[in-house]
Structure formats: C-alpha cells, structure tokens
Amino acid sequence: MNIFRLAGDLTHLMSIVVLLLKIHTIKSCAGVSLKTQELYALVFVTRYLDIFVTFVSFYNTVMKLIFLGTSFSIVWYMRYQKTVRASYDKNNDTFRHYLLILPCFALSLLINNRFTFREIMWTFSLYLEAVAIIPQLVLLQRTRNVDNLTGNYVFFLGAYRGLYLVNWIYRYFTEPHYHQWITWIAGIVQTALYADFFYYYFQSWKNNEKLKLPA
Template sequence: MYIPPTAPQHGFGGPTYRPAQPMAPHAAYQADDKHAGKSKDPVLTISRWFKTRSSKEKLYLGIGAAVVVLLLMWFVIEDHDSLFVMSEGVHFLGIGVLAYKIIRKRNCGGLSLRSQELTALFLATRLFCSFMMEYDIHTLLDLLTLLATGWVVYTLRGPLRESYQRELDGLNPLIILVPCLLLAVVAHPGTRHAYAFKILWAFCVYLEAVSVLPQLRMMQKAKVVEKFTAHYVFALGLSRFISCAHWVLQILDGDKYLWQALGSGIWPIMVLVSEVVQTFILADFCYYYVKSYAEGTGIIHLPAGIV
C-alpha cells in the first residue's frame, strides 16, 4: 500500500521529509478486513445472512443443500456405481488427515482407539469376504484403507500411547459387536456362498454402520473436538453421504433390479437401512462441523444428546 510522505517540516535545518514507514503485517490484515467489510463480497454477505438464521432455518437450509447436491449428482454423474469408489476414496483421505496429524503433531489426543479397531475389523472382514466371494477395485481400496487404519491403531497402542485419552474412550465394543453379529445371523445375503461367508459379509455391513459410535461418544465427553479429528469424522460423514446418495439416485432412476432386490427379502432392505442409519449417525456431527466454520470459529462444541 502506497503512503505519501508527510508534509515538509520547516525548521533550522530547512525542509525535512519523513519517509513512509512500512505497515506492520497485522495492521495490513486489519486494513484488508475493514476494506472487505465495506466491499460487497457475496461470500461474506451470505455468511452474515446465514449467521442470523435460526437453528431450524439452518437445518432446513442444510437439507435443501443436500437435495441440491443429490440432483447435481443425478444429472452430472452418469455411472452411479462410481459413487461407491468415490465414497471409499473419501474415507481413505480421512485416514490421511489422521496420519498427517500423528506425524506432524506426534499426538493422538481426541482419537478413539475403539473406533479405529472396529474400523479395522470390518475392513479386514470385508477384505476376506471379497477375496473369497468376489473382488474388484473396492478390494484394493479396502486394502489401502485397512493398512492405513492398522498403522493408526499401532501408533495409538505403541509410540503415542501416552497421549491417548483412554479415560474418554470407554464405550465397550461388545455393545456394538454382539448386536451386529446377531443381526447378521438373522439377515444375510441369500447367495450360494458358504453360510459362514454370508454371515461375515452381513456382519461387516452392520459393523461399518455403527463403528464410529465410540468416536462420537469420546468427542461428546471431551466437549470440544480436536481439529484434525473433526476433519476425519467429517470425511466419514461425507463418505457415508456419497454412498447413501448412490441408493437414492438408483431409486430416482427407477432401477428395476434395485426394486426387485428390495422386494426379494429382508437382506437388501437391511443393507439400505444400514446406509441410512450410518448417514444419520454422522449427520448431527457434520451439521455442527459446517456450522462452526460458517460462523468463522472452526471450534466445534457438541451438545450432550448427539450420541
């Protein structure tokens, strides 16, 4: 920013000029902020307008935004099966955020070992079933995500165990594992594969839907969510939204095979229900995540009833 020299000061030594002093960095930022506040920045205008809305209005706006995104996916993405690959890719990127945090900060505070172990378990089970029943690009993505999750579990149990907040991560995994296994016995695929494989496949579907519960409970106890952990959980929520969007778009397309499958027994219905449950489990957190950044704080406070 150009600052003209001060007016000449006449004295015994003749006219003297004071050279312009460079503006301090923080002063420059303040000046930019003032200028931005006066200018008609559409992003700032929308952000200020959003802040003045009530909680109910913000909820409706979020639902409306989700519907708009679904419609865009419907028109733009021709092969809706690619959404599954996109979903798994977003999950893998979320693990990458955790890896960055662990390597950069050497700290695993706010991260649930229980959720990471449950994630590793359903990934390992699905990977095993994929090799025994069928394998494709999803098998490769599951392998990469399992390796990354296994490394996170190792750091939580090994090098960084001192920073692991064990007292906040108290949800008993049996509360999650036992119902998932019992449900898998009742509702599982009706394929020609061995009975054990069908049970394991159903088990990993149900376990995936609720594996994030220990992480959400831990964040709820901590009151304030650590930044990188929040990014990771939001990535999980986004991943589930994309996966659930696949089923919604298939229904919008009037997929005859999907309608036939849903009417053929309880298993296809349970798969769809699992997708919906997993999406709604993470929906509350994603709402508070987006709200915190829309308000310009980036600090996420979870209410007591989120889990």
C-alpha cells in the first residue's frame, strides 16, 4: 500500500468520524441526506460480499467492517433515533435515489470485467459510489447555508476520492500491468461531481466565512 491510498482511506474515515460526531454529539442530522447514506450502505454491501470468504489482510478486513458498520449505523440513527430523526430535512431531501440504482445496475451487467455474480456486484458498487453523493449535493444546493460539520464531511469525502485518483496515477507508473479502466472512470466521474462544492468550500475558508452555496 502506498502513502496516497493510506491517506485516502484515512480521509474517508475522517469523513465518517465527522458525520458521526455531528449525530452523536449534537444529536442532529440537519443538512445530511438520508438518500445518500442509504446509497453508500448499498455500495458497501455489494462491494464487500467477499469479506468472509477472501482474506487479503487484517487492515483490509477491519476497514471493510468499519465501513459496513458505520454506514448502517448512520442510516439507523437517521431513520429510527427519535432526536436525530426529528432534525432530518425530509422536505428538501427528495432526490429520487432509486433512479440512480437501476441505471448503475444495468451498466454493471453490460460493462464489467467478468460476468459473475460477485464481479457484477463489485462493478455495480463502483458505478453507484460514483453518483451516490448527488442527493447530498442537491440537498445542500437547496438549503444553501451549510454548517461546518456537514461541510467538512462532504469535503473529506471528496478529498478521499481525489487522493485515490493520485493513488491510481502512482500505481500506473510504478506497477507493471496495472490497468483498471472501470475503477478509474468511475472515480473520475465521482471526483468531478465535487468540483463546484470544492470551489465554494475553499472560497469560504479563504474569506473566513460560513460556507454558502449559490441558488
């Protein structure tokens, strides 16, 4: 594992820590899209089907368990924990996320490395992760004013994908025969979706102002 992938994994963990900190400490999920959290839970379930049959490393297994456990715990809190659920902005989180699931699944059936169940599910998880942030970005666009914890959560989530892009570039030049076109294209699409958010995030940081997205 190179430093860029490790940094990406830690940044991904940081995004989850920030979100859980908001939910547990403030007892609020205001500004957080339940639709996006449900998509991420589906991403991890379909990606880690091999968790109990294939051992890569202790680190790999622990990270899989963390992402699975935290994604479902976030969904549970937002759906069933009374105080947290009361702060959920259901009226603005109306993006029809199932419209993302069906095209991603269809694409995974058409474009994959091998036509096997686990390979198709893994490919589906890549396609779905690429667009899972869309309901969250739409919610932020509608509410415009973004609190610090939610803004930092989305920033760390985007930074994780950016670091993974650097990791892929590094591996391409240092590892013979390293080609994963599906992973690369999905990752580029996912990172590109954060471009507008990153711009306003850094503008607010530079001007020491609260993050506000344009209407």
